[in-house]
Amino acid sequence: MSVQATIGEVTDRIRQRSRDSRARYLDRIRAAGDAGPRRSVLSCGNLAHGFAACGLTDKDRLSGDVVPNLAIVTAYNDMLSAHQPYERFPELIRAAAREAGAVAQVAAGVPAMCDGVTQGQAGMELSLFSRDVIAMSAAVGLSHQMFDAAVFLGICDKIVPGLVIAALSFGHLPCVFIPAGPMPSGLPNDEKAKTRQLYAQGKIGRAELLEAESKSYHSPGTCTFYGTANSNQMLMEIMGLHLPGTSFVNPNTPLRDALTREAAQRALALTALGNAYTPVGEVIDERAIVNGVVGLHATGGSTNHTLHLVAMARAAGIHLTWDDISDLSAAVPLLARIYPNGLADVNHFHAAGGMGLLIRELLSAGLLHEDVRTVNGTGLDGYTVEARLAEDGTVLREPAPAESGDPKVLTSAARPFQENGGLTVLSGSLGRAVIKVSAVRPDRRVIEAPARIFASQDDLLAAFKAGELTGDVVAVVRFQGPKACGMPELHKLTPALGVLQDQGLKVALVTDGRMSGASGKVPAAIHVTPEAVDGGPIARLRDGDIIRVDAEAGRLEVLVDPDTFAARPAATAELAGNTVGVGRDLFAAFRAAASPADEGAHVFGPNFGKI
Template sequence: MSIKTAIKDVTDRIAARSELSRRDYLDRLDKMAAQGVHRTALSCGNLAHGFAACGPSDKAALAGDTALNLGIITSYNDMLSAHQPYEDYPARIKAAAKEIGAVAQVAGGVPAMCDGVTQGQTGMDLSLFSRDVIAMAAAVGLSHNMFDAAVFLGICDKIVPGLAIAALTFGHIPAIFVPAGPMTTGLPNDEKSRIRQLFMEGKVGRAELLEAESKSYHGPGTCTFYGTANSNQMLMEIMGLHLPGASFVNPGTPLRDALTRAATHRALSITAQGNDYTPVGHVVDEKAIVNGLVGLLATGGSTNHTMHIIAIANAAGLRVTWDDMSALSDQVPLLARVYPNGLADVNHFHAAGGMGFLIRELLDAGYLHDDVSTVWGKGLEAYTREARYIDETLSFEPAPTTSGNPKVLTTAAEPFARTGGLKLLSGNLGKSVIKISAVKAENRLVEAPARIFHTQQGLIDAFKAGELTSDFIAVVRFQGPRAVGMPELHKLTPTLGILQDRGLKVALVTDGRMSGASGKVPAAIHMTPEAADGGPISKIREGDMLRLDAEAGTLTFLGDEHAFLARTPATENLEHEHFGMGRELFAGFRRLVGTADRGASVFA
């Protein structure tokens, strides 16, 4: 299976750009590996603290030189559906470790917030920053240096990227990500969206809206649309950090439990004490990162990963850019139609052939690197399989060769689109990204006057007041990471969708984020430089003509460019946006955070 030249070229550019930083990273990793786990080097007092709460057999094992100890980093809480299933995972993992003479300990917990709960609320300003908090919290747990390997229990938007950053910071030990799976299918996504729009138009009340939402989000597991949470799972599997076929198995099933047990055994079999040492820092290289990007594009995944993958790669000494993503998007076909890019949910995707089918199609067509290390062994070909649990035996069988639903999952030979679902936009307004996989072709070009808003509520109020009756491009600024933490503006989706359905040409331009479920309205997001840094978005005035062309990859101010760029940037007093719901604690983050095209990270 030979890799396509265009894919190899991007991979080679990342490798060349990252030569020094990657070498430094691997040198640090190898020095840590050579030092080994220091349980036996700890003072008696140190070690006694480390196993004080263990049972007698675990204490005896950890006091010796050879017993393996598995660290568990968990994002469990019982308020959020995606993380509630993790409640009994530590007990299951400890039991599985004991089966092979090892010990497992919960090394630490990390916060897990839900963008669905905080959408449109002040707490959303903490959302993106929570990724880096999670990375630091996981690092604190692993810093005790008691562990030969680690398993990471996390699933949703910022949790998995944060855990991945932490895992790569401790890249000298093996790491396996253990998902909990999606909830079963509830109210169809198109019906949920219909009710939301009716509510915005005042045609149904709050009771009807809450009933629809409750039927959509109805049980344990991730939300079933293809947003950031489920893009996370795709990413971990295609990068070789899950077990094959693990991503989309529902919680509370025998197969889910069998995969968790197998992940425990596998993590303990690839430590430095064995013959198959697989430190995670060597698993995640430039080829694995490109595989992840290809998977994101081929499935129309979350726009949030245009930042998260950059931050994850950076933790491994790899320098990835939006230009890399754009170059891949021009080559990678769209093979999945999962809401908001279609009507199906991830359960339908999984039933149609899921990750095994997708990976085989992309591998056979030359879009993925097969010559990679994974937690399951050498080569990505092992991930062209699906997990099955029959007669109390876990097996990995070849994925179906024919899609179970060609409207949901198709072949590389007959893709839904010849190019990927994400695009880079550039022009005299700066750089931004757009998700076009759910945007109809006739809506991908919008040339219209700007309407300026400094909050998403301001746009919604204008809609309710009947002020939005002609074509416009909404500019919602001072939403970037330095300004307020870069909240998602998904609350705008129903409003803009209604206006588009009424026949208006509408688009969104913002230095904030949209949900991983960005939908049918063209939205240029993550605008860089942001308004708080005096970027061109801060110079747009009410009524300025703008042109967003998603096909051409451009976003421009139309008019005298020299005069435009000479304008004094608009300013906004944001002090009132920096207090309440914990936002005052993140002042340091707002000062340190980097730009969106560099991952919006406080670490680099």
């Protein structure tokens, strides 16, 4: 099956750019695979420590080194709704492994923090770096070399990217990702957004706001809007790391349990001890990365993946750039309307046909590479299905419906909601940035207005509450990049900026920080690089400078005489308050080592992805 010209051209240039680093990566993981299961070289003392806590049957199996041992890497905690369902998964997986004559052990627990809890709080400054901590934590667990394959239990914002980076570091192991699913639908997302704006205006109190939020986030499972967490699940399926139809089945249901058992047994079937050896480092190649970007655009997914996909690709020796992402956006139509790009949530998307119908539509339009390796053992055509529960309690897959069950939520490639994905790279005199406009009205995609400069989101909110923002404005929130303070999300600003926009003002945000994966109706030029703390142009802005944010032409400009602007000294910010408290003192080395946003904002050093 041939792909559309732009898809093929971008894939080819990624392949050429990555030729040497990808070849070195493949040589490394193939050498590790050829070495075989490492339990055979462990000393008796090593091995005894490795299975000391096992039952007699599992000890006997592991001592013989002839049955596979499955690593479970889990992001379980019971504070976070998306990860609470994982409490039950290890026992389901262990039982499934024993049924298959194998063993499964929890190899590692990794942290799982929630941006929803830390939004607007000091803890958000640890959020992005938690991705890299997760990758390293998972690597510590797998470093015992007791395992023939791994399953990864993670779902939310930084957790899945961190787990993918770890999996690719151990790229000779087969790996299957197992989601927990979204919570059932609660208060509609548009009603929640209206309540937040009313609170920002002082028209309702905290009790009313908390009641609305509690009706939205009300049970175990992922939040139902289409932010980074649910974008992660889409990516894992379209990149072939989930089994088909797995992403959006609700937690604690018989089908979800059956999918979990099936995933464990599938991971065991992919080991080098059998005939279907499928190392994860060969599943994730240039075609899989491009498929992930295409899926992101087709669904209006999270802007955070302009960081995460770059870092994930680097872990496999693949050099993905923002220009690749932008060029693919121009070629991929928007096929899904999920909040904040519409009124529906992910449960509505799943009911309308979900991933199976989406993948089939993209394949039929030549927008995906079908000829990829997947954990399912098929090409991507094997993912044009939906999962059901069979009478015997196993998983049954049927073809995805011929047509969308709700064309207002999920449409066909022949009748897209818009002709491009709406995620654009901006370049100009202020550097480079990312903007997502799939939820921004066309008449608000070009904003030219005076700048108002802020050193923090709290300063902006204070100005809003004081009634100081009365005219058209480009709000510049700087010193929010990875080196400055860990690149926190600034989603707390959305209600206030939305109020100003609803008053008829021209409003935009420009920041070297992040916006939520649920970036919405206010145009936001985010991830500005070079960041202010590195002396980037954003540090030379002053109140009243006219800024042009042009998502149509892909430009981010300050309309000041270039010589005058270049001669200005860069502003500095007092960042001492961002270095201690809530664990921030432990992350000084991370802030110092962070790469620029367009290189993934990772802390793994300049040779990451090159050797």
